[in-house]
Amino acid sequence: AQKITQTQPGMFVQEKEAVTLDCTYDTSDPSYGLFWYKQPSSGEMIFLIYQGSYDQQNATEGRYSLNFQKARKSANLVISASQLGDSAMYFCAMREGPGNFNKFYFGSGTKLNVKP
Amino acid sequence: GAVVSQHPSRVICKSGTSVKIECRSLDFQATTMFWYRQFPKQSLMLMATSNEGSKATYEQGVEKDKFLINHASLTLSTLTVTSAHPEDSSFYICSARGTATSRPEGQYFGPGTRLTVL
Numbered sequence: 589a590q591k592i593t594q595t596q597p598g599m600f601v602q603e604k605e606a607v608t609l610d611c612t613y614d615t616s617d618p619s620y621g622l623f624w625y626k627q628p629s630s631g632e633m634i635f636l637i638y639q640g641s642y643d644q645q646n647a648t649e650g651r652y653s654l655n656f657q658k659a660r661k662s663a664n665l666v667i668s669a670s671q672l673g674d675s676a677m678y679f680c681a682m683r684e685g686p687g688n689f690n691k692f693y694f695g696s697g698t699k700l701n702v703k704p
Numbered sequence: 705g706a707v708v709s710q711h712p713s714r715v716i717c718k719s720g721t722s723v724k725i726e727c728r729s730l731d732f733q734a735t736t737m738f739w740y741r742q743f744p745k746q747s748l749m750l751m752a753t754s755n756e757g758s759k760a761t762y763e764q765g766v767e768k769d770k771f772l773i774n775h776a777s778l779t780l781s782t783l784t785v786t787s788a789h790p791e792d793s794s795f796y797i798c799s800a801r802g803t804a805t806s807r808p809e810g811q812y813f814g815p816g817t818r819l820t821v822l
Contacts, residue, residue, distance in 0.1 A: 631797070631815065633748075679747060691738065691753060692738075692750070692811065694747045694748045695747060696746070697746075
C-alpha cells in the first residue's frame, strides 16, 4: 500500500486566493512526522512545514498551514493568499518512528499553478 | 539554516562512462545521508541510505554495483553511477542529517544534480 497519497496531479488557483493540497498517509506506527516540501522548476527541495503525530495543534508557518486530521490520516496543506511565486510542485512526505534518521516516504506530488 | 551542496549541478556524459556526484554538508556533520532519484514529473525515490564509515543500505531494486555510494567523512558522500546508460538519466538529490540539526525535519536537501547520458 502507498504510504503517502496525493490525489491531485495538478491544481490551479487565482492569485491572492487560498488553496488546499490534499495528502493522506498510511502507517501503523504511533510516532511519525508529516512534511510538505515545495519544488520549483530549479529542482531544489524547499521545506515548508512539519507536523508531528503527537502535536495537538495544527502547524502553521507564515502563509502555510497544515490541516492535520489524525483519525482520517490526512495532512492537507493550505496556502493562503497565493502568490505567483507559489507555482511549483508540492510534495507531502512522512517519516515513521521517533528517530530523526529514519527514511522519508514521498507522495507523487501536486503541481500548483497560480494564475494572475 | 544548514546547507548541503552538490557537485556538479549538471553533467552530460557518454554511455558507458562513470559519473561521480558529490554531496557535502557545509556547516554541520552529516551522520546520515540519503540519495534520491527523480524522473521527470515524478516523485523522489529513495535509492540508498548511507551512514558515515559504514556500507550503504540500498532500497529494493537499486543495483548496488551500479550505484556506488561512499560516505567517507561526516561532511561528504559520493554517488558514482558506473557504466552509465541513457536510462540512468535523471535528477539525483542527496539529503543529509546530523546530530546537530535543530529543525524537526532534521533533513536538509542538496540542490540536485541533473545527469544526462547520451
